[in-house]
Amino acid sequence: MKNVLIYYNNDNLLYLIEKLKDIYKFKYYSILKKGDRAISNCYHDVNIYDDINVFEKDDFDCAFVISESPFVNEMYYELYKFNIKIVYTLNAEYLPILEDNNEICNIITKFNLTDKPLIGYIETHVYNQCNLNCKGCTHFSNIDSSNAISLESFEKNLSILSRLYNVNTLRLMGGEPFLNSDLGKYILIAKKYFPNTNIDIATNGLLLTSMPQELIKIIRENNIAIKVSLYIPINKIMNRLEDFFNRNKIKHIYGNGCKQVDDNVLIRKFHKCLTLEKNFDAKYNSRNCFARECWFLKGSLLAKCVTPLQIEIINEKYNVNFEVTNNDFIDISKIKQSSWNEIEKMLSPNDFCKYCVPMEEEYDWEIKNKNQKLEDYIVCRR
Numbered sequence: 471m472k473n474v475l476i477y478y479n480n481d482n483l484l485y486l487i488e489k490l491k492d493i494y495k496f497k498y499y500s501i502l503k504k505g506d507r508a509i510s511n512c513y514h515d516v517n518i519y520d521d522i523n524v525f526e527k528d529d530f531d532c533a534f535v536i537s538e539s540p541f542v543n544e545m546y547y548e549l550y551k552f553n554i555k556i557v558y559t560l561n562a563e564y565l566p567i568l569e570d571n572n573e574i575c576n577i578i579t580k581f582n583l584t585d586k587p588l589i590g591y592i593e594t595h596v597y598n599q600c601n602l603n604c605k606g607c608t609h610f611s612n613i614d615s616s617n618a619i620s621l622e623s624f625e626k627n628l629s630i631l632s633r634l635y636n637v638n639t640l641r642l643m644g645g646e647p648f649l650n651s652d653l654g655k656y657i658l659i660a661k662k663y664f665p666n667t668n669i670d671i672a673t674n675g676l677l678l679t680s681m682p683q684e685l686i687k688i689i690r691e692n693n694i695a696i697k698v699s700l701y702i703p704i705n706k707i708m709n710r711l712e713d714f715f716n717r718n719k720i721k722h723i724y725g726n727g728c729k730q731v732d733d734n735v736l737i738r739k740f741h742k743c744l745t746l747e748k749n750f751d752a753k754y755n756s757r758n759c760f761a762r763e764c765w766f767l768k769g770s771l772l773a774k775c776v777t778p779l780q781i782e783i784i785n786e787k788y789n790v791n792f793e794v795t796n797n798d799f800i801d802i803s804k805i806k807q808s809s810w811n812e813i814e815k816m817l818s819p820n821d822f823c824k825y826c827v828p829m830e831e832e833y834d835w836e837i838k839n840k841n842q843k844l845e846d847y848i849v850c851r852r
């Protein structure tokens with residue numbers, strides 16, 4: 471490697487450049503930053519820029535993307551448009567699963583952007599209901615009457631997705647994925663179609679220690695990481711959980727990457743931004759919303775976030791009429807030959823984002839498994 475581009479989105483990750491230099495033996499590099507967590511203007515004696523066009527096209531042999539998912543799709547798209555073919559992605563969310571930082575090559579994946587378009591992060595349900603039932607669940611799992619996603623549909627759509635795109639991180643979730651007694655089969659299907667993708671399972675953690683041995687084996691042997699969201703009830707079983715992970719040698723991440731789980735990192739607040747009025751600034755939301763790159767796959771439909779694809783649950787339960795248009799998703803079953811045009815569409819403003827206020831409303835987290843009201847999910851504007 472003669473000259474490489476480092477593209478990163480959080481100043482706390484800059485130190486990883488030294489590790490990359492050691493592993494990949496490059497001397498010359500330029501640095502590009504993205505987003506409001508990357509504010510430095512230089513690293514040692516190297517300038518940091520925020521516009522890729524300050525460089526000459528064809529200047530670089532390859533790029534390293536050092537990022538916290540999910541905010542990477544726009545970075546990949548810019549690199550593609552800049553004629554960069556080879557990208558090494560370092561998903562910093564996985565740093566806590568490494569025993570030591572010298573193992574970082576285990577969380578770096580190489581992609582060729584001219585092979586297929588690269589999607590940074592996709593989440594998809596393997597089970598719709600949940601055993602925790604948080605008030606205002608953004609996936610509407612506490613009012614969803616359906617349960618497991620059919621294995622046939624799951625396989626069919628992952629097969630289509632893998633034919634069209636490379637994916638850096640695929641997150642299996644719900645609802646609560648461990649309520650699905652066939653979870654092992656879903657993992658094996660995901661691994662079959664995405665052997666080089668980081669596959670993890672997002673869970674509230676409450677069922678983990680009663681996982682059957684066969685599932686433990688599948689998770690360990692397929693290098694699947696478990697991402698435990700830190701809701702208040704997890705506090706009571708933390709010691710048991712940590713013992714379980716260590717005993718079974720399962721890779722795991724707590725919350726947003728914290729190593730030490732204490733009162734400070736437990737989720738005590740939830741947020742909502744959905745309204746009944748479709749008149750907010752979709753362009754602003756598509757650049758700033760916290761969920762804008764939590765791309766969600768439901769059946770063969772892929773949307774910017776979970777809401778447009780799950781909103782029918784709200785429409786049916788509360789007899790309201792949120793409108794979903796063709797502009798709110800792409801249907802991967804209708805795509806014969808993939809192109810970066812779909813990625814561009816996914817990054818562009820969609821119609822559904824007009825339903826969301828740019829400033830989320832915060833409320834106290836609580837369990838609510840009955841008497842859920844429309845107001846639990848909708849911002850009450852005065």
Ligand code: SF4
Pocket residue numbers: 600601602603604607608609610611612644645646674
């Ligand atoms: S844990 Fe809470 S937020 Fe997560 S899926 Fe279950 S109900 Fe929804």
Ligand code: SF4
Pocket residue numbers: 743755756759760761762774775776777778822823824825826
């Ligand atoms: S619909 Fe758009 S603005 Fe609303 S949460 Fe999803 S990505 Fe954000």
